[in-house]
Amino acid sequence: MTTTTPAGPNPAAGPRPGTSKDPGTDNRPRRLLAVVLAAQFMALLDVFIVNVAVPTIGSELHASGAALQLVVAGYSIAYAVLLITGARLGDQLGHRRVHLAGLALFTAASLACGLAQGTGELIAFRLVQGAGSAVMIPQVLSLIQRNFTGEARARALGAYSAVLATGAAAGQVLGGVLVSADLFGAGWRPVFLVNVPVGIVILVLGSRVLPKDDVRAPERSRALDVPGLVLLAAAVSLLTVPLVLGQEEHWPLWSWLSLAAATVLFTLFCLYESRLARRGGAPLIAPRVLRHPGIGLAVFRIMAVMAVNAGFLFTLTLHIQGGLGYSALRAGLTFAPTAVVFGLVGLTWRHWPASWQRALIPCGFALTAVSVAAVGLVLRNGDDGGPGLYAAFAGVGVGLALGFSPTLTQALATVRPEDAADAGGLLATVTQLGQLIGVAAFGTLFLNRLESLGAPAAYTSADALLACMCALAGTAFLGAVSGLVRRRR
Template sequence: MTTTTPSTAADPAGSRPASSKAPGTDNRPGRLLAVVIAAQFMALLDVFIVNVAAPTIRTELGASGAGLQLVIAGYTITYAVLLITGARLGDRLGHRRVYLMGLAIFTVASLACGLSQGTGELIAFRLLQGAGSALLIPQVLSLIQRNFTGEARTKALGAYSAVLAVGAAAGQVLGGVLVSADLFGTGWRPVFLVNVPVGVVLLVMARRVLPRDAARRPGQGRRERGLDLPGLVLLGGAVSLLTVPLVLGQQEGWPLWSWLSMGSAVVLFALFCAYESRLARGGGAPLIAPRVLRIPGMGLAVFRITAVMAVNAGFLFVLTLHIQGGLGYSALRAGLTFAPTAVVFGAVGLTWRHWPAAAQRALIPGGFALTAVSAVAVGLLLRDGGEGGPWLYAAFVGIGAGLSLGFSPTLTRALSTVRPEDAADASGLLSTVAQLGQLIGVACYGALFLNRLESQGAPGAYSSADALLVCAYALAAAAALGAVSGLVRLRR
């Protein structure tokens, strides 16, 4: 449900308290924190708020299933690929400057999304939205690190964690409210347009409260890391060549080009890995440092986080299509239906460290196993085209708790083994992997659901339930693999 963002190690000059601002800025730390946290919340909302609006977008724009998947996944594509680059641009150009740049792009793109007249336009502007988030989000933690110290920093990070915990639930509920309200007959458009006034207000406030970026001379401060543009192009190409055929292949009947594209993605990713290794050996700054992947346990962490986020995104996408398309739920009811999953995910993520020590070692495999059982339960409870009854919400709670137990301890333990000098690269790697996991989940499980639905003939509650059940088994299989990976760690 939530992901970390890459942070950079604070240098001595960057660790000043919030009160030390340049002239002309508001020196009240509470306002600075409110501005950066509000931007984080807005961008996080946009990941989930659109999910609830998906069926309405499909109806009003006449979007195909593949087009709808790209509307959902387009944001994640550019966000995932550009995330590390956004963090490095903040180091090079200044966190205030890049924050304002990203917020402006995100706000303009939100307006363009809300005014889109066709699926192609909406997909293009969702890609632009993701690029804005990739510039904006990495600056949030950096600005907190550089402007708060001691107890103030602890409280600021607590507020940051709270936003991550409630953002998913709030996004789904707010999306349901906005779509169901159908303000002035605008249907799904307010889920994007709501960002515009908020973004404008934040831009005005940010120019006032964010500290000005200090002028830097060549050789002053810590060494700047390169942007690794060739690595960015190779990774972006590999992700695109994999995503597009996964999304469009089912609709087109899996033509030859789709298989060639996925094969090319594998080749391009191999070239990316080879280039990154060569760049690292030459003393450069690769997008993903190979040495980070060699940290004990990091490979397993990458797999588990990918599995968690793929299952999470796939579950939300296919269940949204079923309960709104198959069961006829309103967008508001759909958003409220998902709320227990998101709330429990956040609550478990914030409290698992305080659980009994005897249970700590079994949290990860136990979480994945709970997810697998709960996913199958959801499919079986809804398989006859019914609404599932109260046990359905118990299964939703199980999925939220299970995914959180698979994600949060994995992330914490992986980063705890990283040396301070590798912390930024490790955080960036896991953040990127989390986003790519969401992308894979929407593409793969969405294609499976839509393919099964179309094979059943005319859409309806029963055929939709059958497609959902197939996806539930597939989701459970992925979670079971995560449980096996957790047992590897447990045995060690």
């Protein structure tokens, strides 16, 4: 077994109920995987599908810039704040039950968003949507961990990574298609309403194929860590709100005070969780998970790759729509090569030669650094970049896939089944925070650079984009160095 092939649960304990050691002779694990990944895809789609509808929402609802920012960010804020809580609820109440409940809440909130009559309603229902996702999504990794073993688990995690890749670009494309089609004169509303029939179908299928919860599981008796939940929710809120709204408000004093307070609360949270574990309690995030070999490095890598991915998509979208004048649909289609390559690599890297496996992660980050810098260079003259742009896009897709998918697989390879909820919630939260940080940091760099250069013409926008691509390349390089340092140790 290579270092990238996840180990299964403790053999002495035997297979867990519903686990199939030979998925080739039993279609139930495949149906389970299809259902949970469909729900994952729908929730991820909703993060990006709204972006291209924002101008239409603003004109039809007469929304201010800050209100539109909250329409986009409200989902992500609730999602990031409640993810780890959602993971623990699955541990407490059963992963099947909580997954379906979160899916139902997400679907109902999508309907409410599509019928909203004002920005206040839309912002509120977007928060509810994010809460539904936060309850639903952590169960995906937990169900994979508990129902797949060995090579089957590695394949399932590869499919999970591919869904994460394609969901982002698919959201941009589908959003452009729905807004451009203006179905029944509904304008922006179909970007939310499309979730309703899909969510209902997944609910019906999920109630049939997801394994019954084991009510006798000993970990289910652990009490919910309410003080830890409050500390973590407050810390994440204080971190994400200024990251999302700081640029819109020109980084006022309250945003910096909020970030400082978030640092203090994160420290208090860690101290409280450690003390609770020493006293024999059940902390929200078990310290043994954080101390597990490779988890700390995985957190850094996933944070870095998600920040690069989100910053790349966000700043490039601003350039090609604002600077080059692309339509929403054409802008979404521009990202298709990156998503397709990411998905293909995420599904196939485990079958590459064993001698390559140890070098995949650092090489992936290095390729990402070179490729994003190349994107900035080929677009620096304010034109469409020609064939070289799509070659660079493919390099970004390959590099991000190699930075993310093997990292996730290795991080979860030896996590014990009873820690699956904690590990899944932690890594999902890191994924979301990485995206928020990427949009905030690199989006701020792009907008500030654009403002200093003057009007958003194609050339000045390209100059601002080049500065961002260089910063993204530097971030990816840090990921490559972290991999090399880990190998030497």
